[in-house]
Amino acid sequence: MLRRGFTLVFSILLLLSGSITAFAAEIGSGGAGGATPSGIPLAGLEAFVDDYVKEYIGQQSVGASIVMVKNGQVVLSKGYGYADVEQQIPVSPDTVMEWGSISKLAVWTSVMQLEEQGEIDLNVDIRSYLPENFLTKLKYDDPITMLNLMNHNAGFEEYMFDMAYQSPEEVRSLEEGLQLAQPSQIYRPGEVVAYSNYGNSLAAYIVERISGQPYHEYVQQHIFDTLGMRDSIAHSVVEDRPELLEHKAKGYFFDGEGSFTLGSWNYMSMYPNGGNNGTAEDLAKFARAFMPAAGEQSPLFKKPETLGTMLTQSYASAEGMPGIAHGFWEYPGMHRTLGHGGNTIAFATNLQIVPEDRFALVIMTNQASESKIVHGLAKAIVGTREQADAVDLPDTSEVQGEFMAARRPGHGFMTLFPYLTLMKLEPQGVDQLQVSLAGMTGSYKQVQPYLYEKVSGDSALDAWPMLHAKVSNGKVEAISVYTTDYLPLPASKSMPVLLLSAALAVLVIVYFIIAPLVLLVKAILNKRRTRTRPAPRAFSRKLEAGLTLTGTGIVVNNLVLALRMLSNNERAYDEVYPQILVNYALTGLAVLFLAALLLSWMKNRFASTARVKWLAILPVAMMVVLVGQLVLWQFYS
Known part of the structure; x- marks a missing residue:
């Protein structure tokens, strides 16, 4: 009897142990017991997203493909709205959309792969990798490094022509595109952050020269094929892949509540900076590769330290201000969040990864400059970090004024454009600023000296969750807003x-x-x-x-x-x-x-x-x- 009792107790303990292990495994793999970084239970995630997007889909947003990953497993993959409004074709998991600037992350990944092999030095002047006299419009003799390109502070102006076309017939080779749209250098390298599409495509051209492969073929072989991304192409001419073209969504412009106008697809000679096309599930595979489980290796790199380096901050305007991690943009989520947004002629996208939580979010929409879902939902899912109460904060009036984007044309009639879209900062109460830009407004609260966090306002400004004012001798030298600097107006x-x-x-x-x-x-x-x-x-x-x-x-x-x-x-x-x-x-x-x-x-x-x-x-x-x-x-x- 005693032996039977021990046997029964032992059996029960084994069953409980197995149940506890299974429950722990479920949590660890992103099961029903898990949650998003902001704390939304995975069991109620689909209902939360459904409820969030229903306010916008069909009214202010055409369609969206949303995928979320937790601990290597897809916990949500769903389409909303229409991929083709005229034909009433809904968005589905196999809907192909344009990545926009998320494409840049494939460039930086390629660079880090070659850096790992000793083919690229991030701190060497990039001219050593380019044909002689390839860059003909440099103002300064200072070296331009790959890190400068990754950190968007090589000093290039924003050249606004020949970046994108509306027909594939206009597309040239990457090298021809770089020569045709070569910008002038208007800042000293390392001094000003001015988001640069050209700098990213220039890095891709270096990958092309070192690898001996056309850039899109390199990405296909070393990234897409490696990760099983069969429904993606690292090029803007989807016509080269008829099976993808068949499932590509049409793009639209918002034309008033519930009304949308058909836009055009995006074709680019400098395609690496924004020309990728693919499904949201494929993009989620790409995101998952940056969050391997403990003890596992990312399939993108041969050495674990390469991934660690890539996800390490490479630039920030100030302590506490989100910066850049070798091409990834940092976001002040509940946990450290890295990602990139994207916009093409008629598509808008967002990718966010939370390595600490092994969580990733992919949002792809077929609408120009869509922000309600692209930025609003992302903010709800990854959350925002809590700021400690600060003391002895400077008066917000110190940073009031009008500021011009550093990302601007330096020559030609388009130099007028940044003066029509000035950022205006006005004090709003004791510790807040009102930011006005291109008809949008937002309130930012000072959380540390000269460091402000967005607390309310237009969702499009969620792309700039924080701003930092660099002040010296009582004068504002620059306003950093995440992806670029804004500078005081010149005296002239x-x-x-x-x-x-x-x-x-x-x-x-x-x-x-x-x-x-x-x-x-x-x-x-x-x-x-x-x-x-x-x-x-x-x-x-x-x-x-x-x-x-x-x-x-x-x-x-x-x-x-x-x-x-x-x-x-x-x-x-x-x-x-x-x-x-x-x-x-x-x-x-x-x-x-x-x-x-x-x-x-x-x-x-x-x-x-x-x-x-x-x-x-x-x-x-x-x-x-x-x-x-x-x-x-x-x-x-």
Whole structure:
């Protein structure tokens, strides 16, 4: 009896042990007992996501493919909305979407693979890996390292042409794309963070040269095939993979509540920085490779220290400010979070990994600049870290003002663009700032000296969860907002100068739009006059009319140029260059009219009434102001 009792107790203990082990394994593998980094139980995760997205899908967002991974296992994979609104095709796990800038992570992974093999040194001048005199627009002799490219502080301007096209026929080779859209260097390497698509594609070109393979083939072999990513392509021309093209979603623009306009697919010569296409489940496989289980090795690297190095912070503007980890952007989640967002012409995406929690989130949408789900849901899932109460915080008024994006064109008429999208900081109470940018606003609370955290406002600003003000001797030197710096306005473009320039621009535009109508009315009235005697100053008036109409032509040409860029800024420079030539031609014609008018005045000694003199001088003055504005904002280049 005693032996039977011991046997029974032992059996029960074994059963309990097995149950406890199974329960622990379930938690460890992301089972029902697990949770997201923000604390949402995995058992209720699908219901939470369903409830979150239903507010936006069909109203403010077209479609979304969402995948989450916990401890190496997919805990959610679901599509919402439509991949094709017109055909009513829903988003599904096999829906192919554009990665956007998440594609950059494949470049940095490739770089780290070659660094592991001793083929690339992250601290060596990249010119040693490039053909001689490949970079022809460098301002500084300082070396540009691979780390500079990873940290987006190589100093390149934002060149806004020939980045993306709307048809595959326009796509050139990677090398040709880099030469065609080569930007100038406007900052000293290492001094300013200015997000650079060019720098990333330049790194991919180095991978191409060292490996001896076209970049997209290298990625396919060494990343996608290794991870079993069969439904992805490291290129923007999906037409090369008909089986993927069949499942690719259409992209859309938000056109008002419940209304969406069809957009175009994204085609790129510099495709490494944003041209990848694939399913969300494939992208989740990529994310999972950066979070191997304890004691296991990432399939992407041969040495565990390579992964450790890649996920280590490589740049931050200040302690406590999220920075960059060898191409990954840090996010202030409940635990340390790394990731990258992406935008193409008509798609928006987000990838977040939480190595400590072995959790990953992939959100892909087929809508331009979608933020309600891409950023809002990501924030709800990964959470935000708690900040300790700070003391002796500086007055928020110290950092108020207007600031210009460091990521900007340094040459040509697009230099005007960053001045139209200035960041404005205003004190909001004792310890908060109101951030205004491009029609969006958000409130940021100071959590450490000069370090602010977003607490409310437009969801699009969730891409910038924190900002840091670099202040020296009472002056703001830079505002760091996660992916780029914002800089104080230069003295030559201070707010008074900008306001004066804006007022003059409005004045000349209104004048040259109205003036032709006035000339038409005057011409009709003049017909009623006697034709037996020529009107006084008839020749001069014709010259004045010619000058005015030339000014109208210049204004219309540049208004059309502005509207074209606003409707679609993904253009080849060849598309806008004819309008630059028109500026030269019309300005040359205006100079001829001015010269002829001055000669006419000198010949006739301008013997007219004061009123007539002012009416004659007005078109001349307006033309001088107009040309001055075009020169100031580089509309001749």
